Amino acid sequence: MTELRQLSLNAFIYPSGHHEAAWRHPWSRPDRIYDVRYYQEIGRTAEAAKLDAVFFADGPALRTEVKHNAASGLEPITLLTAIATATTHLGLIATASTTYYEPYNLARLFSTLDHISGGRAGWNIVTTGTDLAAANFGLDSHPDHAERYARAREFVDAVVALWDSWEDDAIVLDRESGVYADTDKIHRIDFAGAYLKVRGPFNAPRTPQGRPVLVQAGASNEGRAFAGKYAEAIFTAHQRLEDAQAFYADIKAKAREFGRTPDQVKILPGISPFIADTEAGAKRLEREFNELTVPEYGLKQLEGLANTSLRHLDLDEPIPLELFSDAGDVTDNDRSRRQVVAGIVQRERPTVRGLLHRLAGARGHRVFAGTPEQVADTIEEWFRDGAADGFNVMPPYYPGGLEVFAESVVPILQRRGIFRTEYTGTTLRDHFGLTRPESGFAQQPALAR
Amino acid sequence: MTELRQLSLNAFIYPSGHHEAAWRHPWSRPDRIYDVRYYQEIGRTAEAAKLDAVFFADGPALRTEVKHNAASGLEPITLLTAIATATTHLGLIATASTTYYEPYNLARLFSTLDHISGGRAGWNIVTTGTDLAAANFGLDSHPDHAERYARAREFVDAVVALWDSWEDDAIVLDRESGVYADTDKIHRIDFAGAYLKVRGPFNAPRTPQGRPVLVQAGASNEGRAFAGKYAEAIFTAHQRLEDAQAFYADIKAKAREFGRTPDQVKILPGISPFIADTEAGAKRLEREFNELTVPEYGLKQLEGLANTSLRHLDLDEPIPLELFSDAGDVTDNDRSRRQVVAGIVQRERPTVRGLLHRLAGARGHRVFAGTPEQVADTIEEWFRDGAADGFNVMPPYYPGGLEVFAESVVPILQRRGIFRTEYTGTTLRDHFGLTRPESGFAQQPALAR
Numbered sequence: 022m023t024e025l026r027q028l029s030l031n032a033f034i035y036p037s038g039h040h041e042a043a044w045r046h047p048w049s050r051p052d053r054i055y056d057v058r059y060y061q062e063i064g065r066t067a068e069a070a071k072l073d074a075v076f077f078a079d080g081p082a083l084r085t086e087v088k089h090n091a092a093s094g095l096e097p098i099t100l101l102t103a104i105a106t107a108t109t110h111l112g113l114i115a116t117a118s119t120t121y122y123e124p125y126n127l128a129r130l131f132s133t134l135d136h137i138s139g140g141r142a143g144w145n146i147v148t149t150g151t152d153l154a155a156a157n158f159g160l161d162s163h164p165d166h167a168e169r170y171a172r173a174r175e176f177v178d179a180v181v182a183l184w185d186s187w188e189d190d191a192i193v194l195d196r197e198s199g200v201y202a203d204t205d206k207i208h209r210i211d212f213a214g215a216y217l218k219v220r221g222p223f224n225a226p227r228t229p230q231g232r233p234v235l236v237q238a239g240a241s242n243e244g245r246a247f248a249g250k251y252a253e254a255i256f257t258a259h260q261r262l263e264d265a266q267a268f269y270a271d272i273k274a275k276a277r278e279f280g281r282t283p284d285q286v287k288i289l290p291g292i293s294p295f296i297a298d299t300e301a302g303a304k305r306l307e308r309e310f311n312e313l314t315v316p317e318y319g320l321k322q323l324e325g326l327a328n329t330s331l332r333h334l335d336l337d338e339p340i341p342l343e344l345f346s347d348a349g350d351v352t353d354n355d356r357s358r359r360q361v362v363a364g365i366v367q368r369e370r371p372t373v374r375g376l377l378h379r380l381a382g383a384r385g386h387r388v389f390a391g392t393p394e395q396v397a398d399t400i401e402e403w404f405r406d407g408a409a410d411g412f413n414v415m416p417p418y419y420p421g422g423l424e425v426f427a428e429s430v431v432p433i434l435q436r437r438g439i440f441r442t443e444y445t446g447t448t449l450r451d452h453f454g455l456t457r458p459e460s461g462f463a464q465q466p467a468l469a470r
Numbered sequence: 471m472t473e474l475r476q477l478s479l480n481a482f483i484y485p486s487g488h489h490e491a492a493w494r495h496p497w498s499r500p501d502r503i504y505d506v507r508y509y510q511e512i513g514r515t516a517e518a519a520k521l522d523a524v525f526f527a528d529g530p531a532l533r534t535e536v537k538h539n540a541a542s543g544l545e546p547i548t549l550l551t552a553i554a555t556a557t558t559h560l561g562l563i564a565t566a567s568t569t570y571y572e573p574y575n576l577a578r579l580f581s582t583l584d585h586i587s588g589g590r591a592g593w594n595i596v597t598t599g600t601d602l603a604a605a606n607f608g609l610d611s612h613p614d615h616a617e618r619y620a621r622a623r624e625f626v627d628a629v630v631a632l633w634d635s636w637e638d639d640a641i642v643l644d645r646e647s648g649v650y651a652d653t654d655k656i657h658r659i660d661f662a663g664a665y666l667k668v669r670g671p672f673n674a675p676r677t678p679q680g681r682p683v684l685v686q687a688g689a690s691n692e693g694r695a696f697a698g699k700y701a702e703a704i705f706t707a708h709q710r711l712e713d714a715q716a717f718y719a720d721i722k723a724k725a726r727e728f729g730r731t732p733d734q735v736k737i738l739p740g741i742s743p744f745i746a747d748t749e750a751g752a753k754r755l756e757r758e759f760n761e762l763t764v765p766e767y768g769l770k771q772l773e774g775l776a777n778t779s780l781r782h783l784d785l786d787e788p789i790p791l792e793l794f795s796d797a798g799d800v801t802d803n804d805r806s807r808r809q810v811v812a813g814i815v816q817r818e819r820p821t822v823r824g825l826l827h828r829l830a831g832a833r834g835h836r837v838f839a840g841t842p843e844q845v846a847d848t849i850e851e852w853f854r855d856g857a858a859d860g861f862n863v864m865p866p867y868y869p870g871g872l873e874v875f876a877e878s879v880v881p882i883l884q885r886r887g888i889f890r891t892e893y894t895g896t897t898l899r900d901h902f903g904l905t906r907p908e909s910g911f912a913q914q915p916a917l918a919r
Contacts, residue, residue: 094674225543
């Protein structure tokens, strides 16, 4: 029996898989991560399972850890375009930075993706957490957190105005009279902020979704306020139900503060499931992946979070509690990840190696090893208990990790009536249950145009 | 019999066709210009005819003439990605601006297109001719010609260095030892110019072509020097054989001055062919299109070139000679187009309407109305007589105008042995006969890295 409220499920694509050692495991295909058909096949798997969307992370800099990890670096909007042509319903969400792009250029890329895909584009708005990017864009240093968010607010306002600048009925296409567009329905946006000035109008019509879906992932105070105001979907990382519930309540409250309907903000925590026929088998699989990690790689990541060298530590001794006692101030880039790590250290008192293994799965996102029923249970629990509107599924390895989720977990959720068995719409907004926004310019009386 | 030297032929895609009134003609499909399948079908037509590439123009601003013309405004790299997935051999060339992009972002888009397409990407480098773009990027005015070219030189140097920054064998992918990449073969570029600073390294490996093909279209003195130094293919506009010959000789000489082999610079004039079984039929077809033009639209374009109002002119009186007597100085954006118009005015003494019709076909590019044999003859003449290495084919209307060229003209050129009957390679470099450049970093001795 289908219930009214339905789960949203995205497949978060990471070339060889979300586990940092996935590329070393025989089930992954690091040899195919520059082959577009590989991503198209993943997209088709996600669509066959009726998932809402696929999602790519991104950053405009080389991660220094490339020595031990297979990141692809391919530009995600281009990649999603290729997936768009291999699918018909699947949503397509790309991460892109407001700090290192120009609004007009980025608005065009997402608009084109939305046109090409028939209304399936989403933009995961980030301000870019790494200072490696700055030097690739002529900056001496990465702008600080507050400045990045101030620019981000202007950026999103400008991009939305550009997307809105052609009213939905601006194209007339009257061959007889020779009028293609009604230029009274195409507007300059005259955006002028402290960081950005954009005149417009945009150079393409409004897209099938009106606006691509706005997604956001920041968990700092400023990130949450930003999310409450703009985000239509939020990707978040929580290890425990109670933390997820608190975040969920906070964001829904913030959305209300901004005069928005809370169900127009979907909250989607990450979950990285190791799945096997038995719980013991799933945990064995997780261990198998953990044993492939390169400690040098994990330590480097952890040093970045701890802001100190950890080379002197014995891998098999407990991690010193004080290393993560300070969660950092609220404007800190890595605050949310550091909080997750601090929680693990305090609750579980792991060895250094144990902590590295805990983080190897999905960079601080929740790893869950169990049977298909157990994975479905935890998804349902979070969904019913005010912790999630759905999940960003982060398969530890690709492509098999998504396939096993699609074949074993999705049917259980469908039988329980909380996940669709067929798409009921064609756009990402349809899948997420989001309304199509009217153009901001359409609401102006004609004389004020 | 196949000759050694072969023509290159691109299809220059313009949504409804290159004739400005094409969208009003029943043979065009302006209703499909936001439908990705429309472009994929055009790509398949071009590939079935064994053309070298398809090509898109672009600019980051709305052309003010949208009232009377159906430009799509879709972002071309995204669009070419969609065409890439529908084809296997066809080259894919997109225009992008060095004035209004960041090198790291643009390098990623073209790199990804080259990866996705298996080595078929080309970048038509422009500095953007219109001052409409400036206001979309926070600038009070469009940078002047010299400044744009100075930035363009830095931009291309930085982008090429980024593409080169992973040596071809940087990926090790040794699952056993846990080493994915040899970081000694991944280089910072440390580019520091007057306009741009880019540290690198790039975040993706070298592409199938090593570097996407560099294409250029500027005909000013600075444009020509730029082309001589960087361009591997040049799109150019000439009405007459002798002008094309002079340009051809000049560019090949400039390439030599920069120490390059002249045959590594392909010169491809535009040609917009109206094709029919009889010459009279072809000319009738051209007239049919010309009669659909909206004079208000054409006059606006012409006013931009003449830098003066033309509304007072009688459409059926001769165009005043003095309007285009001054070709403008060498740093003028519109100089090459103004020269073309001045040539037409002086040689042909057209009426205002007659000039508007002459320019309606392909914005100053050569329009040729004739039988398939006649079109093939003029292509062969320019190719043999030192005026062209091939052509940028600009069908007056899409999709039919390309189909008739593919079905009627291409077979004649093939029978004459000057155009391939099968692809002999898989990359755009293969089609154009361009060598695959080695990475600039690979040529450094190991110690200097």
